[in-house]
Amino acid sequence: MKIKDKTFTPLLPAEEIAAKVNTLARQINKDYKGTKPLFIAILNGSFIFAADLLKEIDLECEVSFVKLSSYSEMTSSGTVKELIGINENIFNRDVIIIEDIVDTGNTMRVVLDEFRDRGVKSVEIVSLLVKPEALVNSIDIKYVGFEIPNKFVVGYGLDYDGFGRNTKAIYQIKA
Ligand code: IMP
Numbered sequence: 001m002k003i004k005d006k007t008f009t010p011l012l013p014a015e016e017i018a019a020k021v022n023t024l025a026r027q028i029n030k031d032y033k034g035t036k037p038l039f040i041a042i043l044n045g046s047f048i049f050a051a052d053l054l055k056e057i058d059l060e061c062e063v064s065f066v067k068l069s070s071y072s073e074m075t076s077s078g079t080v081k082e083l084i085g086i087n088e089n090i091f092n093r094d095v096i097i098i099e100d101i102v103d104t105g106n107t108m109r110v111v112l113d114e115f116r117d118r119g120v121k122s123v124e125i126v127s128l129l130v131k132p133e134a135l136v137n138s139i140d141i142k143y144v145g146f147e148i149p150n151k152f153v154v155g156y157g158l159d160y161d162g163f164g165r166n167t168k169a170i171y172q173i174k175a
Pocket of ligand 1: 045099100101102103104105106107108151152153154158159160
């Protein structure tokens with residue numbers, strides 16, 4: 001598959017993703033039984049994963065979406081992004097963050113810090129993909145779909161320069 005100037009080859013077929021999404025949902029249903037969690041999906045990349053996962057969740061739950069602002073300022077520690085779109089009162093809530101991919105973990109660091117500052121009761125992450133070799137923050141990801149090599153991927157919500165989100169499978173950049 002070609003997107004702009006790059007070529008991508010298949011990494012995870014649709015059936016494998018669907019089976020994994022099912023497994024993750026079953027685990028969450030079991031772990032959160034009797035609670036009323038608030039799922040917060042991180043846009044844009046997680047929109048397909050979030051939709052598929054939530055269809056398999058049988059808990060009484062709320063669903064919301066947040067985004068990291070494109071506004072950024074350079075500090076000694078790099079780029080700082082701000083979380084926008086939290087409308088719910090997340091104080092004392094059991095929050096489950098839905099993410100497409102954890103790469104360096106910088107995004108999750110920002111999100112986790114913000115949620116903890118706001119006094120959530122608990123917060124866990126479900127991420128379809130994790131690149132363990134790229135992780136620079138120590139982030140505890142309770143629900144991991146697939147651990148993948150440190151190569152750029154697209155599809156199933158993930159983009160390359162805005163393109164390639166609308167596929168059922170996930171593709172990896174050709175070296
Ligand atoms: P992190 O902050 O480095 O963990 O990166 C997380 C965000 O970067 C994800 O939510 C994605 O939007 C984006 N990202 C990281 N790796 C990839 C990739 O391989 N393909 C597409 N987007 C990616």
